[in-house]
Amino acid sequence: MSSEEMSGRSATTAAQVRKDLSLFGSFGKRGLGYDVADLSERLKKILGLDRRWRVALVGAGRIGSALVEYGGFAERSYDVVAIFDSDPSKVGERWGGLRVRDISQFVSVAKDQGVEIVILAIPVEAVPSVMEYVEEAGVRGILNFAPTKLKVPERVAVKDVNMVMELEALSFALSQEDEEA
């Protein structure tokens, strides 16, 4: 498949496809395009999708449930193996095949289950106490939905999903347009 064809399937250009891919290695052949199966396999390996990742969800609220019930995670390489909350009315609930556990069990369960990534879907005020558990358990990656900047050891990777910040980026963009107009 050519970069032209690839760009046609997304909202980008052929040049951008070639540039983006070149950042990760030498894949295609000039004039011949890319071998799709080979490219897919090599990109999966680079993205860490050639193996399964064991994920714990902390926070059994609405965002958490949207995430867990969304099929896209398992389809890729992410298995949610444990769910935690601190609310006694939620602890014990069944979510799919999992039972919501009390957050106080986090360290032992996470070690036991080999949890590497945590999805943090909790209020800001719960962050400090939960982060103590997360650090103690040796978790390596955090997908953070709490609207606060986490302080973590250097070895821990964090990705923030901050919806208010994205909205602010939008209104910033629109305000700039207004000024230029």
Place this chain on the structure above:
Amino acid sequence: MSSEEMSGRSATTAAQVRKDLSLFGSFGKRGLGYDVADLSERLKKILGLDRRWRVALVGAGRIGSALVEYGGFAERSYDVVAIFDSDPSKVGERWGGLRVRDISQFVSVAKDQGVEIVILAIPVEAVPSVMEYVEEAGVRGILNFAPTKLKVPERVAVKDVNMVMELEALSFALSQEDEEA
């Protein structure tokens, strides 16, 4: 307040605070620091937070409800003024002070209500038909939760919130660490 004090309240450095702020203008005084009230007001204006923004939610599912019930939007400058879905079992439901409307009413309601920003919390397969309405209504900004790249006219600003992509960025980072180790 000094950049040193500001950086202490977040996970960054004083130099980064100064650098980031300098991108938007000349705020502080060397040796004296920043006038917090003045800085806050000027940043609000730059971010478009010195006015209210009228927002419509499309997709009355779990992510949508997490967003609407999250107090943080109204606290800032975003008023959700309309909610839409295509599912007859959801249309007519009351969400806070709003009634979920049928998506077919989008254009007339959005124009009537002066909707400027749309939060798109719908499945990928619903995107093309909804985007026709969104374009026709002249919406200027989209916060997109659908895991697909939107094709929009140049005048429309888009911010994507893609949780799978963030997870992939995490596992990519962790895989790189493994290779270096």
